[in-house]
Amino acid sequence: MTDTLDPEDWDDFRKTAHVLLDACIDRLAEARAHPWQPLPEATRQSYALDGTARGEAATAQRLIDDVLPFGTGNTHPRFWGWVHGTGLASGLLSEMAAATVNANCGGRDHGMIHVERAVIDWSRRIMGFPETASGVLVTGTSQATVLALATARQRALGPAVRSTGVRGRLTAYAGAGVHNATRKAIELLGIGADNLRRIPEDDRGMDCDALRAAIAEDRAQGATPFVIVGTAGSVDFGRFDDLNALADIARDEALWLHIDGAFGAWARLADAPWRALTDGIERADSLACDFHKWMYVPYDCGLCLIRNGDEHFATFAARPAYLASHGEGLSGGDPWFCDFGTDLSRGARALKVWCAVESYGASGLGAAITGNCRAAARMGAAVTAQPAMALMAPVISNLCVFTADASLPPKAQTALNKAIAASLQLDGTAVFSTTEARGITCLRAAIANHRTTPEDIDAAIAAVAARADALTQAA
Numbered sequence: 001m002t003d004t005l006d007p008e009d010w011d012d013f014r015k016t017a018h019v020l021l022d023a024c025i026d027r028l029a030e031a032r033a034h035p036w037q038p039l040p041e042a043t044r045q046s047y048a049l050d051g052t053a054r055g056e057a058a059t060a061q062r063l064i065d066d067v068l069p070f071g072t073g074n075t076h077p078r079f080w081g082w083v084h085g086t087g088l089a090s091g092l093l094s095e096m097a098a099a100t101v102n103a104n105c106g107g108r109d110h111g112m113i114h115v116e117r118a119v120i121d122w123s124r125r126i127m128g129f130p131e132t133a134s135g136v137l138v139t140g141t142s143q144a145t146v147l148a149l150a151t152a153r154q155r156a157l158g159p160a161v162r163s164t165g166v167r168g169r170l171t172a173y174a175g176a177g178v179h180n181a182t183r184k185a186i187e188l189l190g191i192g193a194d195n196l197r198r199i200p201e202d203d204r205g206m207d208c209d210a211l212r213a214a215i216a217e218d219r220a221q222g223a224t225p226f227v228i229v230g231t232a233g234s235v236d237f238g239r240f241d242d243l244n245a246l247a248d249i250a251r252d253e254a255l256w257l258h259i260d261g262a263f264g265a266w267a268r269l270a271d272a273p274w275r276a277l278t279d280g281i282e283r284a285d286s287l288a289c290d291f292h293k294w295m296y297v298p299y300d301c302g303l304c305l306i307r308n309g310d311e312h313f314a315t316f317a318a319r320p321a322y323l324a325s326h327g328e329g330l331s332g333g334d335p336w337f338c339d340f341g342t343d344l345s346r347g348a349r350a351l352k353v354w355c356a357v358e359s360y361g362a363s364g365l366g367a368a369i370t371g372n373c374r375a376a377a378r379m380g381a382a383v384t385a386q387p388a389m390a391l392m393a394p395v396i397s398n399l400c401v402f403t404a405d406a407s408l409p410p411k412a413q414t415a416l417n418k419a420i421a422a423s424l425q426l427d428g429t430a431v432f433s434t435t436e437a438r439g440i441t442c443l444r445a446a447i448a449n450h451r452t453t454p455e456d457i458d459a460a461i462a463a464v465a466a467r468a469d470a471l472t473q474a475a
């Protein structure tokens with residue numbers, strides 16, 4: 001070993017890296033042969049570090065043998081659990097370049113900053129936000145929600161909130177099916193989860209009369225309503241709030257309209273009729289969404305978009321002397337991304353989006369999103385065609401929620417659906433996750449997978465039917 005951390009011999013390193021790259025490409029090219037598999041105990045134990053230097057070649061071999069095979073399985077064409085994106089071949093390109101450049105995107109004047117601006121600007125135009133909007137890439141929608149609601153909080157309480165903290169009682173409003181990320185943000189921002197009002201909803205989203213009534217009631221009790229959180233694509237059923245109706249209410253009540261569009265915002269790139277689900281998104285004050293779900297880019301990557309860039313900046317800007325920027329040189333490049341969120345040091349997250357858009361274009365990505373909606377609709381039809389199965393919610397976008405045998409009592413349905421999900425995961429047939437509807441644990445497919453074919457859908461539903469038969473007979 002020499003006294004540098006660089007490779008002793010770059011030619012050897014080149015060979016090592018090429019071997020690994022080939023293995024990575026093989027994994028993606030043969031994704032269909034690699035469903036999720038449980039991590040063997042011996043492999044898990046082999047991850048323990050003892051601090052010994054083994055060199056890059058040995059490390060690359062460990063990656064090939066012990067890491068590549070044991071992912072979440074979301075690269076597989078029949079993975080529809082939770083809402084997981086598949087990843088893209090372009091991600092291999094972007095991650096190689098990002099690791100090489102090793103940029104810190106907190107600020108300063110360099111290429112990756114402009115790549116991030118380009119990604120934000122492209123997204124801004126897709127979502128119909130004005131040129132005065134600002135954005136920042138973050139880990140995901142959870143973090144984007146924190147940033148957006150912090151900005152909304154500051155509009156309600158004024159810039160003093162940064163020094164004094166929250167005074168008085170702020171209230172927020174969201175549909176009953178709002179994602180947990182909103183609750184966490186409300187907790188973290190010192191507003192208190194009890195002040196997140198859950199408004200009843202149906203398949204067309206939040207009940208707007210109930211929303212208006214809740215706002216009036218809270219005002220009457222001396223609270224300060226400050227934000228309506230609309231959902232574009234609910235995590236359980238893929239529901240969309242009527243975003244135009246929410247924008248009208250937010251305007252009438254002078255409230256901030258935030259939209260959780262984690263995956264659903266990207267239905268904006270889909271064909272009719274799905275695109276229209278996002279109508280009104282362009283009227284929001286802020287939007288949180290992910291690139292790692294329905295834009296398929298590798299984890300992790302989310303976006304916080306804020307209509308009024310000045311308010312966004314005023315909520316987070318704070319630079320001590322050592323971070324001062326100067327017009328010229330590397331310390332130029334104002335405004336800096338660290339002034340639009342809580343992270344100072346930041347990686348080149350935008351590059352994976354930039355490479356995806358450059359590689360496949362809005363049309364390629366949009367076609368995949370449309371394909372996922374079609375696949376969910378096909379799954380819905382296949383469920384309906386099975387005598388024992390039943391849909392538990394209409395298929396609105398890319399989610400299909402159903403029960404394998406509607407003739408059984410609720411408890412037995414729950415047990416059966418859980419057993420089917422586990423058994424199909426364990427033998428690598430398909431990954432459904434579960435959720436609850438009408439008191440029953442149901443099978444749930446969230447299709448954010450550009451590798452899924454119509455045949456995959458048919459085969460998976462046939463497998464559910466067969467597994468249901470086998471399990472019911474065994475019981």
Ligand SMILES: *Cc1c(COP(=O)(O)O)cnc(C)c1O
Nearest residue numbers: 140141142179181233235262290
């Ligand atoms: C996944 C999801 C979130 C959280 O996003 P992360 O990227 O996992 O942080 C929030 N809202 C909805 C609707 C989601 O589907």
